[in-house]
Amino acid sequence: MTPEAHQMIVHIKDLIRKPAVTIDENTPLVSSGLIDSMSLVDLLLKLEDLTHKRIPAGKVQPKDMDTVAKMFATAERVGKPRK
Amino acid sequence: MxxxxxxxxxxxxxxxxxxxxxxxxxxxxxxxxxxxxxxxxxxxxxxxxxxxxxxxxxxxxxxxxxxxxxxxxxxxxxxxxxxxxxxxxxxxxxxxxxxxxxxxxxxxxxxxxxxxxxxxxxxxxxxxxxxxxxxxxxxxxxxxxxxxxxxxxxxxxxxxxxxxxxxxxxxxxxxxxxxxxxxxxxxxxxxxxxxxxxxxxxxxxxxxxxxxxxxxxxxxxxxxxxxxxxxxxxxQLPLNWVMQPESMLQVVSECKCTLAWMPNFAFQFVPRRTPQSRWADYDLSSLRLLINCSEPVRASSMSEFRRAFRVKEGVLQSSYAMAENVFAVTESDIERGPVTIWADGQQFRGVHRIFEVAPETPGAVSFTSSGRLLPNQLAKIISDSGERLEDACVGEIAIKSDCLFEGYYNRPDLTTQVLVDGWYRSGDLGFLLNDELYVVGRKKDLLIIGGENIYPQDVEEIVSAHPAIHDGRVIAMGVYNPSLGTEDVVIVAEVEKEELLSDAAQLKQEIRSRVVGGLGIAVRTILLKPPKWIVKSTAGKPARSATRGKLLREHPEWNSEA
Incomplete structure (x- = not known):
């Protein structure tokens, strides 16, 4: 796991406040109800921070953010370098 | 024409x-x-x-x-x-x-x-x-x-x-x-x-x-x-903007847009959700008019935006508008911009009148105008009994124009409540001064505490400024206290992070002293809630009446309204 993915997992655990839940890169978050879709705004900002990319919100669907692995794949696919 | x-x-x-x-x-x-x-x-x-x-x-x-x-x-x-x-x-x-x-x-x-x-x-x-x-x-x-x-x-x-x-x-x-x-x-x-x-x-x-x-x-x-x-x-699609308020700056810069409208909260929301390190990356010099409309106008919100993005003088404007009048009732003079005045806070809350004072006067409150009436509009300020009030008196704004609606669709019952002798009673409180209209809040949201008019926005602004409170996620409301015969102020506020709730007692004390210091009123109850508790409107802003309903379901003992 990359350090960035690890940081994202720490951030998500902080967000959902359920210490008993284990989260890895492939844990479904939105579809499983662990993360409500309102939190996506926050996760998108965090993802931009961790990847140093600008990720246009218009190109991101909730399903693209369902797992940590998908988030980073989405950032790779639609993210743009910050000028 | x-x-x-x-x-x-x-x-x-x-x-x-x-x-x-x-x-x-x-x-x-x-x-x-x-x-x-x-x-x-x-x-x-x-x-x-x-x-x-x-x-x-x-x-x-x-x-x-x-x-x-x-x-x-x-x-x-x-x-x-x-x-x-x-x-x-x-x-x-x-x-x-x-x-x-x-x-x-x-x-x-x-x-x-x-x-x-x-x-x-x-x-x-x-x-x-x-x-x-x-x-x-x-x-x-x-x-x-x-x-x-x-x-x-x-x-x-x-x-x-x-x-x-x-x-x-x-x-x-x-x-x-x-x-x-x-x-x-x-x-x-x-x-x-x-x-x-x-x-x-x-x-x-x-x-x-x-x-x-x-x-x-x-x-x-x-x-x-x-x-x-x-x-x-x-x-831009509304949701894409909400997810990334900063994107507005990119679009205006790249497309060289000249004209835009947005509600007051966005003037704060955009700079606060854009990292300061990137403020200077955007060039808003193409903007000719950016109009603050559909909420009471706050000078502090406008100057926050202006300072962050170096917006030229004369770009930020204001307007008062409503669906019932097609749209605009007033528009600030685009050569001069909205007018900001300072008034005695006690007189404003106590006798509902504007006495202008110097900005540095202790207890002074500021108001920013929504501009002048468009040529086809008439406005008057009326008392609770419907009498016309003179300039500088605070009351309900009533309007008349040649583009006013004739009634709510299929709802004559609601129409007769608001259309009286050809005047539309807006439910908004405000005053007229030197031909400028100032909007101060919604009549139904007004808190009357011991005879003083307290505007929930003023309480909310003070509470929002606390670093532990999520900016803009505060609602202040009046709950009738039968033993005192007046309303008490109840504040619902969302904390930035749920763990801050462990310090609730300390936090409440700090909020109480800020409200007393700012407005001279004691708050009866402060309810600190985890993020996302407050009900939001379709526009994403706190919905006062829906939140009030949710709260009264949790606290049925407050339902004994006079």
Whole structure:
């Protein structure tokens, strides 16, 4: 796991406040109800921070953010370098 | 004034090759339709609706995501003389239960001839769309290819000035929205005065908007005005803006937009959600007018935006508008901008009168004007008993104009409450001073504490400024205290992070002393809640009455209102 993915997992655990839940890169978050879709705004900002990319919100669907692995794949696919 | 008899005639007069709507997703993903293309698409939509027997005077409800298909369907319905209405499309920012009940109420009231619903509208919400026995349900595809059909066979109506143009919904939470039906002549009159006041220049202006079209500011200022005045629009989808407020700065910079409207909260929201290190990356020098509208105007919000992005003097403007009047009642003088004054806070709260003082006077409160009345508007300030008050007195704003609505659609009961002798009682509190109108809050939200008028926004601003409280997620309300015979202030506030709740006692104490220090009132109860507890309106702002309802369900003992 990359350090960035690890940081994202720490951030998500902080967000959902359920210490008993284990989260890895492939844990479904939105579809499983662990993360409500309102939190996506926050996760998108965090993802931009961790990847140093600008990720246009218009190109991101909730399903693209369902797992940590998908988030980073989405950032790779639609993210743009910050000028 | 505008030389058109109706809105469709205005659209027909637009140069065919001028860009009209650009839907901006990203710098390499945006699509533009010209006025000519828009007309063809709208005619095709008209033909589709005509085949379903939609005709003059029929209400047509549109439940579609924001975009060109929704906008061309809207105009297509108008081409037939029908009266379209945009309703909010569900999204993850709106609580599903609230959306469902709102949708059921609004569609039942409109009893539409046709309801056009996007093909991707969730099936489980379909039962909430009230369909009458005569109502036709049409599923709209987002695929533009399907829309580019021949419009042969469509019978375009002879639109008279008094033909209903559309139905727009008054601001408010979805369930409480009221339909306002407006004629072509009213809308044309409003737009003529507004375009003159703003010196709209169709050859050089370009409008930026993220505003939803089911709200009057989005519908009139950011769609119908540019359509009638032939001004290109660069449009972001509301949700994309909310997810990334900073993106607005990119769009305005890159597309060199000259004109935009947004509500007061956005003037703070954009700089606070944009890292300071990037503030200087954007160039807003193309902006000619950025108009603060649809909420009481706060000088502090405007200056926060101006400082962050080095906006030129004279760009930030203000306006007071409402669906019932088509849109604008006032507009700040664009040469001079809104006027900010300072007044004695005690006199303001105690005797409801404005005594101007120097800004540095202890206890002084500031007000920023919403501008001057447009030439076709009259306004008066009235007391609770309906008497006209003189300048500098605070009371309810009543307006009269040649573009005022004639009543809420199918709701004569609600109409008689607000239309009295031709004057519309807005429910907003404000005052007139030196020909400028100042709006200070909503009458129904006002807290009366020991005879003093306390404006919930003032309490909320103080509480919001606390670093542990999520900015803008605060609601102050009055709860009647039978033993004292007056209202007590109850504050509901969301903390930034749930763990801050472990320090609740300390936090409450700090909030109490800030409110006492700022306004001289004691708060009865402070309820600290985890993030996302407060009910939000479709525009994403705290919804006062819905939150109040939620709170009273938790605290039934507060229900003993006088």
């Amino acid at each position: 505008l030389p058109y008899a109706n809105l469709i005639e205005a659209l027909e007069a637009a140069p065919a090759d001028r860009p009209f709507i650009t839907v901006w997703i990203d710098e390499d993903d945006h699509e533009t339709v010209t006025f000519g293309e828009f007309r063809s698409l709208a005619r095709a939509q008209a033909a589709t609706l005509a085949r379903e027997d939609v005709a003059e005077g029929d209400p047509v409800v549109l439940i579609m995501p924001q975009g060109v298909p929704a906008m061309t369907t809207f105009v297509g319905a108008m081409m037939l003389g029908a009266a379209p209405a945009f309703l909010a499309y569900p999204n993850f920012k709106v609580e599903p239960s609230k959306y469902r009940s709102g949708l059921a109420g609004v569609t039942a009231n409109l009893s539409a001839k046709a309801v056009v619903i996007d093909e991707n509208f969730p099936d489980e919400m379909m039962p909430c769309v009230s369909l009458g026995p005569e109502t036709k349900l049409l599923r709209a595809g987002q695929n533009k290819g399907n829309v580019r059909k021949s419009h042969e066979g469509a019978h375009f109506a002879q639109i008279r000035p008094d033909t209903l143009a559309f139905i727009q919904h008054s601001a408010g939470t979805t369930g409480l929205q009221k339909g306002v039906a407006l004629t072509h002549a009213s809308v044309i009159r409003q737009l003529g005065h507004l375009a003159t006041a703003l010196k709209i220049d169709s050859a050089h202006d370009r409008l930026y908007s993220w505003l939803p079209l089911y709200h009057d500011m989005g519908l009139i200022a950011a769609f119908i005005l540019p359509m009638v005045c032939h001004v290109p629009i660069v449009m």
